[in-house]
Amino acid sequence: MKKYQLNNKQLPSFIDHLKKQGTVFAPHKKGDTSYSFEKVENPNSVVLDYNRTLNSVKKYFLPPREHLLSFSKTDNSFRKGSFKNEKKIFLGVHSYDMKAVLKLDYNFSQGNPEENYLQRRKDSSFIGVSFIPDEFHFSQSVGIPLHDTEGFDIYLEQNSDGYTVKIITEKGEKLIDGFDRVSKAKDISSNHVQFQNKLKYNYNRLPEVFEQSWNAAVWEEVSKKCVGCGTCNLVCPTCYCFDVEDNLDLSLQTGTRDRSWDGCMLNGFAAVAGGENFRETLAERQRHRVHRKFKYISDITGEPWCVGCGRCTAYCTAGISIVEIVNQLCDEYEQNYLNRPAVVGLNAERL
Amino acid sequence: MTTEAKIKPKVAFFDFTSCEGCQLNKLNLENDLLDILEHIDIVEFREAMDDKAEEYDIAFIEGSISTPSCVERIHDIRRRSKMLIALGACATQGGINAMKNLHPIEEVRETVYGDDKYLFPTLPAMPISAIVKVDYKIDGCPMSMPEFLKVLKSLLAGQEPIKPDSAVCVECKLKENECVFDKGMVCLGPITRGGCDAICPSFGQFCTGCRGLISNPNKNAMLEILTEHGISLDEAKKRILLFNSYDHSQSLPK
Numbered sequence: 136m137k138k139y140q141l142n143n144k145q146l147p148s149f150i151d152h153l154k155k156q157g158t159v160f161a162p163h164k165k166g167d168t169s170y171s172f173e174k175v176e177n178p179n180s181v182v183l184d185y186n187r188t189l190n191s192v193k194k195y196f197l198p199p200r201e202h203l204l205s206f207s208k209t210d211n212s213f214r215k216g217s218f219k220n221e222k223k224i225f226l227g228v229h230s231y232d233m234k235a236v237l238k239l240d241y242n243f244s245q246g247n248p249e250e251n252y253l254q255r256r257k258d259s260s261f262i263g264v265s266f267i268p269d270e271f272h273f274s275q276s277v278g279i280p281l282h283d284t285e286g287f288d289i290y291l292e293q294n295s296d297g298y299t300v301k302i303i304t305e306k307g308e309k310l311i312d313g314f315d316r317v318s319k320a321k322d323i324s325s326n327h328v329q330f331q332n333k334l335k336y337n338y339n340r341l342p343e344v345f346e347q348s349w350n351a352a353v354w355e356e357v358s359k360k361c362v363g364c365g366t367c368n369l370v371c372p373t374c375y376c377f378d379v380e381d382n383l384d385l386s387l388q389t390g391t392r393d394r395s396w397d398g399c400m401l402n403g404f405a406a407v408a409g410g411e412n413f414r415e416t417l418a419e420r421q422r423h424r425v426h427r428k429f430k431y432i433s434d435i436t437g438e439p440w441c442v443g444c445g446r447c448t449a450y451c452t453a454g455i456s457i458v459e460i461v462n463q464l465c466d467e468y469e470q471n472y473l474n475r476p477a478v479v480g481l482n483a484e485r486l
Numbered sequence: 487m488t489t490e491a492k493i494k495p496k497v498a499f500f501d502f503t504s505c506e507g508c509q510l511n512k513l514n515l516e517n518d519l520l521d522i523l524e525h526i527d528i529v530e531f532r533e534a535m536d537d538k539a540e541e542y543d544i545a546f547i548e549g550s551i552s553t554p555s556c557v558e559r560i561h562d563i564r565r566r567s568k569m570l571i572a573l574g575a576c577a578t579q580g581g582i583n584a585m586k587n588l589h590p591i592e593e594v595r596e597t598v599y600g601d602d603k604y605l606f607p608t609l610p611a612m613p614i615s616a617i618v619k620v621d622y623k624i625d626g627c628p629m630s631m632p633e634f635l636k637v638l639k640s641l642l643a644g645q646e647p648i649k650p651d652s653a654v655c656v657e658c659k660l661k662e663n664e665c666v667f668d669k670g671m672v673c674l675g676p677i678t679r680g681g682c683d684a685i686c687p688s689f690g691q692f693c694t695g696c697r698g699l700i701s702n703p704n705k706n707a708m709l710e711i712l713t714e715h716g717i718s719l720d721e722a723k724k725r726i727l728l729f730n731s732y733d734h735s736q737s738l739p740k
Contacts, residue, residue, distance in 0.1 A: 167668065167670075189662045190659075190662050199660040199661070359704075360710065361704065362676045362708050363704065364653040365653060365655060366659060366665075366676075369655075369660070380648070382636070383640075383643055385522065385524075417702075417704065450665060452665070454714065
């Protein structure tokens with residue numbers, strides 16, 4: 136693997152170098168204390184040292200709102216939109232968000248491939264950046280090491296002078312080609328960073344816990360605090376549910392079929408014609424949400440569908456923590472199904 | 487499209503106890519107004535014209551019911567309307583007018599009218615649906631113009647309008663707004679019915695709950711969220727009751 140040193144001062148010119156090759160998206164400051172991925176206009180406004188963005192890069196492949204097609208009632212016709220074939224470079228992606236994109240790739244290419252997602256996903260390059268885990272990140276507990284480079288073309292690991300640039304793929308090699316202001320990688324040892332937030336069990340022990348989780352007490356308990364606002368669904372980088380609605384123009388003859396993000400915590404989500412709602416209570420909805428992250432898809436793929444970004448917890452105004460929910464499930468499992476207490480956190484520590 | 491032969495639905499606007507802002511902003515639909523008039527005949531609209539009509543296909547009602555004469559008038563309008571739609575918070579849920587219901591009615595009457603109170607009979611403020619059948623509600627203070635257009639288009643196309651029943655938070659997340667709580671404010675967005683495209687949080691303001699609450703609001707949890715974020719329980723309840731006194735004053739914890 137080729138390695139270079141990129142000092143902080145050289146970062147803006149590196150971003151300019153990338154901009155010559157495609158549209159660059161990177162984290163920017165948003166509001167008082169938040170960050171969001173935006174198209175880079177000015178390299179100096181890019182922030183690579185951030186905790187998490189409000190939405191993940193998912194929004195570029197599955198936009199929060201999109202027109203699926205436009206239709207005309209006059210001649211009973213419809214027309215799908217076309218996609219701009221532009222080269223997209225995502226700079227400053229954290230390892231858990233990269234993993235989330237790979238998971239969405241799986242979701243949208245299985246069964247009926249989802250054309251809009253896959254079209255938008257084309258021509259994307261990813262440049263990862265390391266991060267310092269805060270009190271909400273727990274990606275290591277779900278099998279994503281801090282410096283996991285899967286999916287990245289280039290990975291930037293922060294060091295005292297700037298970044299160690301690791302070239303992961305041939306595509307990454309091409310991205311940096313012609314940029315001569317990097318120097319030979321210094322042998323700077325990176326800090327050993329610890330995750331503060333952890334699941335009690337290593338992820339590969341969670342299937343046995345989730346075998347017994349259906350009637351757990353935690354669902355009722357957590358639903359007393361939950362207001363069902365859906366924030367946890369909407370900020371999740373691996374949630375992909377959507378709703379589709381037809382909207383007429385004022386001519387009443389033409390219109391658009393629109394889709395927007397939906398979430399299983401919301402009232403209309405499991406409602407069907409006739410007024411039946413298959414998950415009326417917030418307890419049932421919380422159970423469903425967490426099972427979607429740790430059981431239903433995981434039973435098929437063998438890995439958790441949660442990437443440990445901490446968004447659902449960091450942005451929950453009621454202070455509900457997915458780590459606490461899963462840890463309580465582990466506790467209940469130990470109490471009810473195991474005779475002896477488990478050796479706490481052994482596997483998680485060793486990772 | 488030929489419109490000559492088309493019989494357009496007769497539409498009327500009426501106001502009850504309100505600021506009349508919801509009807510007035512219909513006149514602000516400047517870009518769409520001519521297109522709208524392709525489809526409907528406005529036959530009665532006190533704020534915009536003198537004409538009156540006997541019957542209406544769609545009657546839009548603004549304001550709450552708060553006097554005995556309101557009750558008589560709304561019965562009369564309902565009798566002459568095929569479809570009746572409540573416009574804005576006063577009409578859909580009593581709105582801020584219903585804060586008066588939190589006090590003894592005679593006390594309120596005396597405070598407002600003083601010695602002349604016997605000339606002005608009054609009732610607790612009520613939404614239109616407390617007196618007559620309402621076919622559809624367009625929430626908000628003021629009501630949302632895009633929602634008004636959406637409902638109108640649905641009705642003209644013969645479809646039932648879809649009533650939003652998820653929280654304002656959803657629209658903030660779709661727009662990737664920074665959470666108002668993270669700006670140090672408290673917000674009713676988590677339990678307030680969306681459909682406004684989170685217009686207040688999008689412009690740096692917190693949600694005051696003007697569109698009413700979602701259909702299954704967890705009010706105790708909301709009160710806990712508000713008090714956890716630094717306001718007293720009393721203040722938290724007042725925030726919820728600002729627009730929601732009629733529906734929710736009885737069900738908040740004492």
